[in-house]
Amino acid sequence: MIVRCGYLMGCVHPNAQPNFDDTLVNDLLPAIRAMPGVEHAELHFAQEAEPGAPDLHATFVIHFADEKAMQTALSSPERNRMREKFMAILPGLDGTVAHINHTMMPRHHAKNT
Numbered sequence: 001m002i003v004r005c006g007y008l009m010g011c012v013h014p015n016a017q018p019n020f021d022d023t024l025v026n027d028l029l030p031a032i033r034a035m036p037g038v039e040h041a042e043l044h045f046a047q048e049a050e051p052g053a054p055d056l057h058a059t060f061v062i063h064f065a066d067e068k069a070m071q072t073a074l075s076s077p078e079r080n081r082m083r084e085k086f087m088a089i090l091p092g093l094d095g096t097v098a099h100i101n102h103t104m105m106p107r108h109h110a111k112n113t
Contacts, residue, residue, distance in 0.1 A: 001039075001104040002070050006060040010095010020092045021045070023085065024058060031082035037069035038062055055095065063104075070101070 012020045024043055032041045040063040046056045064070040073079060090097075 002064045002067055003102040003104050004060075004062045004064065004070060005100050005102065006062070007098045007100070008057045008059070008093060008095065009054055009098060010057060010093055011055060012057055013092050013094055016089070016092025020089050021058075023089050027085050028082060029060070031078065031085065032060065032062060035073040035078040035082070036076050037064055037071075037073040039065060039069075057093065057095070 029041060029043045032038060042061045044059045044061065046058065049056065062073075064073065
């Protein structure tokens with residue numbers, strides 16, 4: 001399983017709220033879930049961070065069966081439409097966006113503690 005995370009790092013300009021978060025929840029998350037190959041998608045808003053942690057506004061967590069499914073989603077017309085919506089609100093973020101792809105360890109490999 002591949003888990004792709006999109007990290008929205010920085011802070012949202014006060015004049016861009018609440019539209020920024022509303023768009024993430026009501027437009028972008030459903031659009032991500034509609035992309036081919038997506039098994040599950042969530043949106044997490046940062047609530048509290050330890051001292052020294054990066055300034056993180058929100059994280060998209062998207063699950064795919066494998067690399068092929070992820071590439072199918074990333075090259076789809078649905079993703080292009082979602083990105084257009086995201087690019088329209090991106091100026092409201094004083095920061096950057098980074099993506100990291102994770103490999104999820106199968107449960108049978110995890111040690112019981």
